[in-house]
Amino acid sequence: MPIGLVVYPELCHGCGNCVVTCPVNSLRSPEVAGGKGPTDEVDIIMMVEDGSIELKHSEFCGKCGTCVRSCPVFAIRLEEVEEAK
Amino acid sequence: METTETIENKNISVQRTGAEERKLQFKDELCTACGLCEKICPVSAIEVEPTGAMATTEQESSKVDINEEKCVLCGMCACICPYNALDMEIEGESIKTMEAYPKLIKSAEINDETCIYCKACETACPRDAIVIARELPERSKLVTGEIEIDKETCIDCGICEEMCPADAITMEHKQPTSDSPTVSSDINVDKDKCVYCLVCKKACPVDAITAVCRQCSYGEYDIKPEDAEIEGSSFIDDELCVDCGWCQEICPVDAATVEKAFEGKITYDQETCQGCETCVLACPCNVLSFPQSAESGDKPEKLHIDEKYCIYCGACEKACPVNAINVERTGIKTTPIKSKSWEKAFESVKN
Numbered sequence: 001m002p003i004g005l006v007v008y009p010e011l012c013h014g015c016g017n018c019v020v021t022c023p024v025n026s027l028r029s030p031e032v033a034g035g036k037g038p039t040d041e042v043d044i045i046m047m048v049e050d051g052s053i054e055l056k057h058s059e060f061c062g063k064c065g066t067c068v069r070s071c072p073v074f075a076i077r078l079e080e081v082e083e084a085k
Numbered sequence: 086m087e088t089t090e091t092i093e094n095k096n097i098s099v100q101r102t103g104a105e106e107r108k109l110q111f112k113d114e115l116c117t118a119c120g121l122c123e124k125i126c127p128v129s130a131i132e133v134e135p136t137g138a139m140a141t142t143e144q145e146s147s148k149v150d151i152n153e154e155k156c157v158l159c160g161m162c163a164c165i166c167p168y169n170a171l172d173m174e175i176e177g178e179s180i181k182t183m184e185a186y187p188k189l190i191k192s193a194e195i196n197d198e199t200c201i202y203c204k205a206c207e208t209a210c211p212r213d214a215i216v217i218a219r220e221l222p223e224r225s226k227l228v229t230g231e232i233e234i235d236k237e238t239c240i241d242c243g244i245c246e247e248m249c250p251a252d253a254i255t256m257e258h259k260q261p262t263s264d265s266p267t268v269s270s271d272i273n274v275d276k277d278k279c280v281y282c283l284v285c286k287k288a289c290p291v292d293a294i295t296a297v298c299r300q301c302s303y304g305e306y307d308i309k310p311e312d313a314e315i316e317g318s319s320f321i322d323d324e325l326c327v328d329c330g331w332c333q334e335i336c337p338v339d340a341a342t343v344e345k346a347f348e349g350k351i352t353y354d355q356e357t358c359q360g361c362e363t364c365v366l367a368c369p370c371n372v373l374s375f376p377q378s379a380e381s382g383d384k385p386e387k388l389h390i391d392e393k394y395c396i397y398c399g400a401c402e403k404a405c406p407v408n409a410i411n412v413e414r415t416g417i418k419t420t421p422i423k424s425k426s427w428e429k430a431f432e433s434v435k436n
Contacts, residue, residue, distance in 0.1 A: 001146070003134055003138050003146070023359035023363075023406050024406050024407055026359045027357060062135075062406020062408075063137050063406065064141065064406035065137050065138050065141030065142040066141070066361040066362070066363060066406070069141055077142070078135070078144075079144075079145075080144075080146055
């Protein structure tokens with residue numbers, strides 16, 4: 001089975017570490033690269049909305065695992081999925 | 086004829102029975118998910134999992150997925166794998182021992198005649214493939230001198246024992262009693278440990294120690310050079326060794342020689358790189374590192390690449406989530422390739 005990006009919103013504390021550390025996000029959005037949540041109209045992989053993580057565009061994911069390493073509560077993982085997104 | 090696949094502890098075995106029994110074996114712990122096998126497989130039977138995910142996160146699955154329905158057990162993947170993670174056996178014999186199959190020309194050797202057993206290679210080897218065993222000379226044979234403690238003058242303060250850098254002085258500490266009102270019953274110098282540094286003599290508050298270093302006074306006349314010789318041996322584990330060149334580069338006496346199978350070039354785009362470290366973690370040869378700032382305000386290059394250690398496997402390129410790294414393979418050294426299709430397949434991993 002392929003490996004894909006999976007989020008567990010019920011575990012998420014909404015810290016935003018994953019959003020900021022994600023190299024794809026920071027390349028796409030200068031605001032995210034600067035450590036801010038995006039307010040610009042750029043599509044990024046994941047965002048914290050209403051205090052919890054939400055996958056927006058997992059098709060951009062390069063599966064590097066940086067977000068996984070930055071998450072303090074295992075709310076974002078790279079794991080086997082039925083269909084790789 | 087039937088092809089079956091078994092997976093045990095992430096290790097994969099694809100076996101085909103018939104007139105000739107063939108068995109492809111994959112060892113997960115040696116695999117770096119570099120992607121060369123996937124690239125060379127003529128029937129697209131191999132899928133390598135995302136390199137970054139495999140390098141930075143715990144995964145329950147193997148680093149590669151072999152589709153036994155597609156695999157024709159040709160052995161190309163086993164011949165190209167620079168990490169010895171794949172091997173194929175025909176009738177129980179590894180194709181790596183067969184002349185008919187091309188092998189990557191790569192090697193690493195340490196010349197024990199030249200080696201001074203400093204262990205730099207053992208420490209530097211990114212695959213922990215090197216073991217340097219060494220026997221050090223006896224310390225007592227490399228120093229010469231005299232030392233005596235005048236036990237009558239000694240006041241049992243223990244300063245010399247505490248200061249001795251070689252732990253050569255031992256005092257028998259005790260609680261004083263009315264019939265023996267001293268804090269120590271004896272004090273002795275172990276002359277096998279003493280290096281005649283004279284620290285004790287200088288520190289003694291009552292000048293109870295007489296000591297002299299004969300080398301300081303008279304030179305090395307009674308030190309035999311053969312007593313200073315260091316005996317040793319080196320060992321490279323061929324299965325773990327990936328011929329990256331670290332041992333050769335770090336060796337201070339040029340005792341290590343490495344030959345690499347791939348020639349190439351590795352470049353990265355500093356603008357695109359976001360410094361996520363995935364490539365650094367994915368590289369099996371410690372080619373990549375993040376330079377530390379020398380002082381505050383100093384902005385070093387984002388990623389340091391030293392091609393001396395690179396074997397151009399492409400793991401970093403595959404791991405990079407923003408495609409900032411480019412690994413170009415321009416040459417590949419193999420033993421003679423006997424078939425045209427194999428030659429073409431080996432050419433195809435160049436770019």
